[in-house]
Amino acid sequence: MPSLNFKLPLVLTLLHLNCSVQATCVLNELPKYQPQQQVSGTIRNYGFGLGGVLKKWEEQFRHYHPDIHFQDTLPSSDTAFPALVTGQTDLAPDGGEPAITEILSFFEVYGYHALDITVASGTYDVDGKSPGIVVYVHRDNPLSRLTIAQLDGIFGAERNGSLRGFKWSLNDKRSDEENIRTWGQLGLSGEWADKAIQTYGHAPSGTSRFFQLKVLKNSDKWNQNLREYVETGSKMISDDDLAQEGGLQHMLSKELANNKYGMAWSIAPQAKKISGIKALALAAKEGGPYIAPSKASFQDRSYPLVRNLYIYLNRKPGTAIEPKLKEFLRYVLSREGQQEVTVNGSYLPLPPTTVCEQLEKLE
Template identity: 65%
Template sequence: MPRRTRTLVPSLVAALVAAATSLTAAAGSGVKLDDLPAYTPSAPVEGTIRSYGFGLGGVYEKWQAAFAKHHPKVRFDNTLPTSDAAFPALVTRVTDLGPNGGEPAITETLSFFETRNYHASFVVVATGSFDVKSRSNGPVVFVHKDNPLAQLTIEQLDGIFGAERNGGMRGFEWTPSLARGAEGNIRTWGQLGLKGEWADKPIQTYGHAPSGTTRFFQLHVLGNTEKWNPNYKGYVETGSKMIAPEDAGQKLGIQHMLRHELVDDRYGIAWTIMSQAQGIDGIKPVALAPRGGGKAVAPSLASFRDRSYPLARNIYIYFDRAPGAALEPRFKEFLRFVLSRDGQQLVSDGDYLPLTAAMLREQLARLE
């Protein structure tokens, strides 16, 4: 059931401040934030900030509570049921800020553009977790433990999991430069340089069924298309609400696939998230190199945090800002707080990963 709209009043703000300051650091607690700038108010602001969308597991309201210590005349009107609510609220002008745990769907970006004739603005406010469940984990690629493969490029991932296409989506525009032919398909292990018994063996692909994580994979690997390898088998996160009641044994869950298919399939390859693969023996992760060239990087807490791993996920706040227009001062000031050491400490305490100093500077520049 969607969360009811809430307005944060001073007593609730005080309670949230106490919760934020007493929160015991968990998985993100080892991250040092000394290189990030502390928050310094630029000017007093007041008024109401409406937010509709994703609550970041409680982090969003902790940001607000901490911000209110600096700006007590600001009030918050929250409706935070899910990321899927952010863009409809922006399109219909019932929110000021749209926190979103992932990239919008084509229909969402198109709807906004059709009502405004310009694109929605955004800042990235956090990085998804490496392995903490339900914290926007980035995709990780796994193979059988006996597979000698150690690394792949994003282009090779496209060749393995994707299929030929006459274009690709950039935003909502079908773009011919994102096309690729059948010669880019990779269907045997020999095409990846494996020798001996592996050379002529067909590659069986596994991964997620439609979801926000799948949309991310399609965007960053498959040219934002639906062009999958014809043998692709899709599954959903074990233990999630996406498991159908008739699937009592969760055989269409990711963990069942990893334990009972990939573990028994020497010639298989799967992409999933680390929180679903924890504790499963017989498989190993593969290092990935970014599109266009670069060093292959193994998935880890450190490589997600420093963004060297090419499939780390973004957490966004979207907003409506006409080209050339100044951002409303109270919105800008709140986002400045989020993009400070203070705001990023709450990100880390909430089991997401804080932004790097370089990325933080890039996001702050978006507010100007």
Template identity: 65%
Template sequence: MSISCALSGISPAVRADAQATRAQASFDAGDLPAYESTGRVSGTIRNAGFGLGGVLKKWEDAFRKLHPDVQFDDKLPTSDYAIPALVTGSADLGPDGGEPSITETLSFFEVFGYHVTAVVVATGAYEVEGRSNGLIVYVNRDNPIRRLTLKQLDGIFGAERNGGLDGFKWMLGRERGREGDIRTWGQLGLKGEWTDAPIQTYGHAPSGTSRFFQLKVLGNSDKWNPNYREYVETGSKMIGSDDPGQRGGLQHMLADELAHDKFGIAWTVEPQARKVEGLRAVALAESEAGPYVAPSRQSFQNRSYPLARNIYIYLNRAPRKPVEPRLREFLRFILSREGQQILADDGNYLPLTSKLVREERAKLD
């Protein structure tokens, strides 16, 4: 019996857990570079930001076994502390579950005259709640659309714009005209009752998650489709004090609105959607050339899915200056076969591909 047949008769939640376990077991760190010390290092590394669900401490413990003269001084309340701590000089490394806001980017540049250095150390989660989950696009199960490009998502969720941000710079080259707006399902090739039916859009309210969507899909603009309806994660601290029933939560939107709106489309994260019946995920592609990839733990981890997220460690590195040896050595360990295997075994986040590991290690030279 095939695995897909074996899983066909069980609940979606159990099926997702089984598929996740199988994908995690299939991770092979063998093609990643093994850690090789470039010299003995010592001193204290000050980490400020987010503890990455405990995996940062595991990296530290493993690294100390190789470099016992290194100590760690951690202040890890939240990702929002990472770049401000670098700006004030109270940290050496800033572990962070997302991309910097414009105020973070600008404040660092105004203090130092150059940009913060970002090193990608992991891939965001697929199904683990609260771990910088990649984004998934859902439609009502009666909707025949099966695949979309990121440009089409921009047309659906975005609006005419005269530019977009690159860091804190306003780039006119990111403009697009009204002809790029997609407002009916017929514009996506659907026929019959769908031809003139308006597309109803749903998604996240302002947050690090929506900032990532704007960056990847909307040209880093904040011009949205005028009918865009915003929600926050159900059960999170973002639920308003005037909303005891959590009607502003994503699970309410998915279950009570999108599941009954065949002309609707939403983007969100798998932990918010996994218990909701009546939805179907859409395969996505970077461009019309494809490939169109369905969301799964495996497609997030191998980076074939275009809306997987990055997990970063930020540092203050002046242009043409070397990374301090103890920091470089610790980051090289994280970006090694041993460091990424710790990540895979931990299970909160997904390990990087061999290609991405090598690209990020090159930043340290």
């Protein structure tokens, strides 16, 4: 068979063009921004600058509303909820889901939950841009797909309930009989049938909190053989050689790539250029559809483990959102606002259905 290597640049170019075309099509389906009313005053933002996107939104919004001014304090997502709870901000941009202490503290102060508006999708393979979760196995593993429930069985453990916000619920309990600990339980036979699944994942972080929320029903009961790692090149890891053994790239290249009985959940940026592993398609429910991770499936959000970027605000149920805040959020969710999301490939714009869901929250 002739080598296909010469076709690779063309294939990659076509894939890039296809994703670019798809993003353009998505943007063209979104409503253009039309001000409902002219607004003025100051909007305070405290939290995460969304990789520079927030500043772009502000700059463009002022073309429509020149009497609006912004007061920004943007050190990190970790400051968003504290500022919202203490009344130091109007909007709290955040790169992820709040911790239970953040949810609870807001509720204890105000007696209701903060309103969350999803303003963009996390990236597929751009480092530091809220990439979604991808599940990897050794390249020789015959497995090609999993459901989210199976992931729960593999990486989680018996639980008598789950956490919904800060409420403990008994509806999502499961017994240890639903634990999946061998490859045979996933349908593999022969030499695989009785071999234990060695699990790998992230140490405590925003990414692991997202995995717990979406896969483990917000439980913190893990498979006891889970081996934890931090993002290579991040602030969570030191520069010395020994510390690199605690990094995800070391795990993926030196451990998973040499352990055909292993399975890891991680993020695509950490798996770049690592040979010997492959990604699995995932399904949100039994019977599928099973969706392979890609920029396209993250873009249309058909892949079940895409992350969100949020802007939180304090809105008492039954009351109207302050006009200047509503207008700004309407701009963020417009065609023009979502176009800014794509600048420099930072994040992914929302598909029309998600935009409609978020706009409904503003009414």
